[in-house]
Amino acid sequence: MPMTAHEIENLIKDAFPDAEVVIQDLAGDGDHYAAQITSAAFKGKNRVQQHQLVYQALQGRMGNELHALALQTSVPDNT
């Protein structure tokens, strides 16, 4: 079962309550998404570590139900 953008956003916000999340359904098929996530939780972490945090938030769905999620992570400007 593919995931909805809403489900993805909820999982991310559960893990990072401060996060600003923008999700795009790239192909309109509910299977290829891009997400931009801004959260203070990423501070001091390199990109690999930031993306690993997001994958953890998705609780194993990435690579399974969720086929493609292009990630862009960043830290808010004011932190």
Add this chain to the structure above:
Amino acid sequence: MSNPVHEQIQSTVDSNDVVLFMKGTPMFPQCGFSAAVVQVLSHMGVPFHGVNVLEDMEVRQGIKEFSSWPTIPQLYVKGEFVGGCDIIREMYESGELEEVLKEKGVAAAA
């Protein structure tokens, strides 16, 4: 490290400067994300060792546990996991990838 697949992966990334775990081969990538990374490396003239995970289900699963990274492709430079498709593309565009390769002493043809 007692998992034999992890040991096999470790020895692959130890014995090759640049390793790309991918779907398909460098000549015939079978996934757009793998193809994108191949394209970046080829464009930069970086020699790399491609491992086709579609040929080995144990490596396909094992590599995900090895790096705590759920997707393919995965790029390793001098034994260190550098990133998947998004990160490699971002690092290439910012010039960071070239710096990392240079720092690690991997020669890229101009």
